[in-house]
Amino acid sequence: MVRTNDLILKTMTVLIAFILFGFAVNLFFAGHNEPGGGFIGGLMTAAAIVLMYMAYGEKVVNKVLPFNYRTLTAIGLIIAIATGVGSLLFGQPFLSQTFDYFHVPVFGEVELATALLFDLGVYLTVIGVTMTIVLTISSDR
Amino acid sequence: MSNLAVLPIVIPLIAGVLAILFHKKLKIVRVYSQVLTLINTGVVTYILFYVHQNGSVVLQAGDWMAPFGIVLVADMLSMTLVLTTNIVALACIFYAPKSLSIKQEEFYFYTFYFLLITGVSGAFITGDLFNLFVFFEVLLMASYGLIVLGGEKVQLRESMKYVLINLFSSMLFVTTIAFLYSVVGTVNMAQIAERVGEAEQTGILTTIGILFFFVFGTKAALFPLYYWLPKPYIAPNPVISALFGALLTKVGIYSLLRVFSLIFVYERDVTHELFIWIAALTLIFGSIGALSTNNIKLVVAYNIIPAVGFMLLGIGVYNSTGFSGTVYYLVHDMIIKAALFLLVGAITYLVGTSDLRKMRGLIHHYPLLGWMFFISAFVLAGIPPFSGFIGKLVLLQGAIEADRIVIAIIGLGSSLLILLSVLRIFIRGFWGEKDESIIPDRKAARGFILPVAFLLFFSVLLGVGAEWFYPSIESIGDYLMNPENYIESILKE
Numbered sequence: 001m002v003r004t005n006d007l008i009l010k011t012m013t014v015l016i017a018f019i020l021f022g023f024a025v026n027l028f029f030a031g032h033n034e035p036g037g038g039f040i041g042g043l044m045t046a047a048a049i050v051l052m053y054m055a056y057g058e059k060v061v062n063k064v065l066p067f068n069y070r071t072l073t074a075i076g077l078i079i080a081i082a083t084g085v086g087s088l089l090f091g092q093p094f095l096s097q098t099f100d101y102f103h104v105p106v107f108g109e110v111e112l113a114t115a116l117l118f119d120l121g122v123y124l125t126v127i128g129v130t131m132t133i134v135l136t137i138s139s140d141r
Numbered sequence: 142m143s144n145l146a147v148l149p150i151v152i153p154l155i156a157g158v159l160a161i162l163f164h165k166k167l168k169i170v171r172v173y174s175q176v177l178t179l180i181n182t183g184v185v186t187y188i189l190f191y192v193h194q195n196g197s198v199v200l201q202a203g204d205w206m207a208p209f210g211i212v213l214v215a216d217m218l219s220m221t222l223v224l225t226t227n228i229v230a231l232a233c234i235f236y237a238p239k240s241l242s243i244k245q246e247e248f249y250f251y252t253f254y255f256l257l258i259t260g261v262s263g264a265f266i267t268g269d270l271f272n273l274f275v276f277f278e279v280l281l282m283a284s285y286g287l288i289v290l291g292g293e294k295v296q297l298r299e300s301m302k303y304v305l306i307n308l309f310s311s312m313l314f315v316t317t318i319a320f321l322y323s324v325v326g327t328v329n330m331a332q333i334a335e336r337v338g339e340a341e342q343t344g345i346l347t348t349i350g351i352l353f354f355f356v357f358g359t360k361a362a363l364f365p366l367y368y369w370l371p372k373p374y375i376a377p378n379p380v381i382s383a384l385f386g387a388l389l390t391k392v393g394i395y396s397l398l399r400v401f402s403l404i405f406v407y408e409r410d411v412t413h414e415l416f417i418w419i420a421a422l423t424l425i426f427g428s429i430g431a432l433s434t435n436n437i438k439l440v441v442a443y444n445i446i447p448a449v450g451f452m453l454l455g456i457g458v459y460n461s462t463g464f465s466g467t468v469y470y471l472v473h474d475m476i477i478k479a480a481l482f483l484l485v486g487a488i489t490y491l492v493g494t495s496d497l498r499k500m501r502g503l504i505h506h507y508p509l510l511g512w513m514f515f516i517s518a519f520v521l522a523g524i525p526p527f528s529g530f531i532g533k534l535v536l537l538q539g540a541i542e543a544d545r546i547v548i549a550i551i552g553l554g555s556s557l558l559i560l561l562s563v564l565r566i567f568i569r570g571f572w573g574e575k576d577e578s579i580i581p582d583r584k585a586a587r588g589f590i591l592p593v594a595f596l597l598f599f600s601v602l603l604g605v606g607a608e609w610f611y612p613s614i615e616s617i618g619d620y621l622m623n624p625e626n627y628i629e630s631i632l633k634e
Contacts, residue, residue, distance in 0.1 A: 074161040081155055094147040094213075095203040 006055060013055035020048035028123055029116075038119035042126025049127070050134055058139070069135065073128030080121025083114055145188050146200035146215040149223050149262040152181045157255030164249050171238050174251045178234045181258075182227040189220040193613065197630050199268070207631050208332040212268040214631065218468060218617050219265040222395060225472045226261050228599055229387045229479040230254075232592040236483055237380045239588040240490065245291050245378065253290070256283035257384060264392045268631060270321070271328045273396065274314050277360070281307050284389060287381045288373060299376035306369040310359035317352040324349065331631035334404045334624055342407035350405035350412050354397065361393025363453060364422040367446050371430065374445070375438040375495075379486020382438070386445055387479035391471055394452045398467060401456055402621040403628075409459055416457030421551045423450030428558035435497040437566050438489065441481045444521065444562065447555050448474045454548055455536050463539030465618030469611075470532035473603055477520050477529065480596035481563075484514050487589035488570070491582055497566060501573035506581040509590055511571040513597060518567055520600050522560030528604035531611070 024044035031037030052061050087096035099113035156177040163169055192198055197216035201207055234254065241250060260280025267273050285307075288300045322328055324345055325336040337346055355366070362370040374385050405412055427446025434440060448470070455467030487510060489495040492503065504511035516527070523529035533556060540549040603610060620626055 070161060074158050077158040078155075081151065081158065085151060085155075088144050093200055093202060093204045094144055094151070097203065 009055050013051055017048045017052050020044060020051065024048065028119065031119055032111075032113065032115065038122030039126055041119075042123040043130060045123070046127050046130035046134070049131060053134075053138075058135075067131075069128045069131040071128075073125050073132065076121045076124030076126075076128055078121070079124065080118050083118045083121065086114070143198055143200040145191060146198045146213040146266060147202070148188065149181065149185050149215075149220075149227075150213075150259055150266060152177065152184060153255040153258040153262065156181075157252045157259065160251040160255060161249065164252065165247050167243065167246055170251050171246075174254070175234050177255075178227070178231050178258075182224070182231055185220065185224050185227050188215060189217075189224050192217055192220050199631055207633070208327055208329045211272050212329065212331075212631055213266050214268040214627075215266055216627070216630075217613060217620065218398075219395075221468070221472060221613075221617070222265045222391070222475075223262045225475045226258065226265070226388055229384070229475055229596070230258050232479060232483065232596045233380050233384050235595075236383070236589065236592040239585065240380045240486060241378055242291070248290060249286070250290060253283045253286040254384070256280075257287065257388070259283075261388045261392055265395060268330050269328055270318055270330055270333065274311070274318060277314065277392070278311060280389065280392065281311065284385060287384070288377050290377065290381065293376075296376045299373040302369055303373040306359065310356055313352065313359075314356045317349060317356055320345075320352065321349050329631070330399070330403060331628045334628055335632065337404050338407070342405060346405065347408045347411055350401070350408070351415070353400055353405070354412065354415070357393045357396045357400070358419070359393075361390045361397065361449050361453075362446055363449060364419050364426060367423070367427070367449075370445065371439055371442040374442040375436070379438075379482055379489065382442070382486065383479045383482035386442065386482045387475045390445055390449055391475055394449060394467075394471060397453065398456055398464070398471075398621070402459075402464060403624045406459075406624065413457050413459050416453050417545060417548055420450045420454040420457055421548050423447065423453065424551055424555040428555040428562065431562035432558060432565075436495050437485050437497055437570065438482075438495045440497075440562055440566060441478070441485050444481070444559060445478060447559055448478070450555070451533065451536055451552060454552060455539055457548075458539045458543040458545055460539055460542055461615070461618040461622045462535060462542055463618075464621040465611075465614045466532060466536035466539050468617050468621075469528075469535055469614050472614075473520075473528040473532045473600065476596050476600050476603070477517060480517050480593050480600065481521065483589070483593050483596070484510070484517060485566075487586065487593070488514075490589070491586060492579070497569050500570045500576075502571070502575045503579075504571040505575040506579055507586050510586055511567070513590065513593055514571065515567055516597060517593075517600070518560070518563035520597075520604070521563055523556050524560075526604050528600050528607070531604055531607045 024041045027036035027044055028038060028041030031041070049061070049065065084095040087094060097114045099111055102110055102112050104110050156174070160170055160174065188198070192215055197214060200213040202211045202213065237250065238246065257280055260276050260283055263276035263279060264273055267276055285300065285304055288303055289296050318328065321333065325333050327333055327336065340346060359366045370390070374382055401412060424447045427443060427450055430446060431440050431443035434443070452467045452470050452474070455463040455470065457463070485495070488503070491507065492500050494500065520527040520529045523533040533552065537549045537552055540552070
């Protein structure tokens, strides 16, 4: 195979992947009051990672992001279940949620809900599953 | 205490997810799965006891009021079935290390197994139609994973059929829920039942009822919709076949039982009349299918179909006796189908073939296995004092109470054919001259015998101790005849 020089692709990927990650995080946090949430945020993050894989190849990205995506799926699921089971500890029905207002230095008054933790579980699971599918198919020879 | 209702779903779910993390460490994951299945069985037994003492437990997830949130309902019916599921699972998890190859075990078998249990328990417990769909998908996804586990050619071919037919019926399920939602405006089963009752089940609702029948009929393998079942069920490893044969079709039957005892009960000369005929055809064709083959695995797989026919018969006659018969038969059949699949799997493993023509005189090598097969054949066919007898007796009693003599006779006739089909295996495979070429592998046989003996113990207990169980089952029958109780326990107003 001829080694091509993908300078433009690689340079743009650095920029675009960065913006994609940012947008994914934005979508993830927007979920409560605006369109967005864990699922779409996770897919967007996975898209950014796939873009990096396409531009830089397996070896480089594996070094930059040394995740085992199956473990990531498991961790996401555990977080999601734990938010449901957590309410059992407080004597509340399964999957009850609560929220409170916190004062965060930069953002000021913020409403933080346990639904966000559940969303985090969904987010990680979606990344894990998508990346497992993509990488399993792509590394199949 | 209402959180009790979610434990049978959450425990296997957590167990399955944690099993991902150390799937290659076989020694640990085996013991871990066995211990967690034991714990889950213990918890479920406690919940059943609690429900028996204090009445059904209704959990409103997330503290949202009943018609608006998801409700999980642990009543006697669902908890009995969940306990039976766990007993079957317990036998299978101890059988699995002996029958699966190391590669299959390493490749997330235990995760799939736990997710299957999650899906089945969830489908039994949920009180919400869309949630039922979701749990159906959970158990189907896990079963897709299990059916191809190993990746042999025959598994790939059969799983293709299996996935296609199940995807299609799931699609129909969603469409039907959409129809029902557009008519009654809710997916909570209790509220649907209430609203269908107010509308006295006009034409469109009966149509939706029939659509539901087709959906669950495909999952449960009823007469015109059973063609997909036998071959995919024998393609995977015996322990997986046992889980499938014991659990999957029974979830379909349970859904039929719930939906047609709770929601669509006002146009019975259309819906329930149809059930009687379908049940008759299922009985006839299923038992003929069981006689048509020399493959012992296929014989057992075909025997699922007449059993499902029997249960549908109990729903069709629509009286308290019929319902109790269905519930009793459901419990009995889950246990005995698992036992039979495990036994046949053991025979196939020990002899090296599942072709009946190539085996004879096995009783000389494996006497215990042979007599266990004999007992389970009798249990299946319904010879007193075993559990199949009581189940069929109650069902036929229900049919006669409803003046359905023809179906009762068909049921009796098909029992004969079922007995013939399983005794053929015993007579041709176990009797006959000693085959000197077989070197008995007693150590392997012993490993197989224990889980099967465990299941047969329950099967015999269910038959001999029918006096102890029957009052509770009868009360479930009465409970199903009076859907108001269910509706009131959920929509407390």
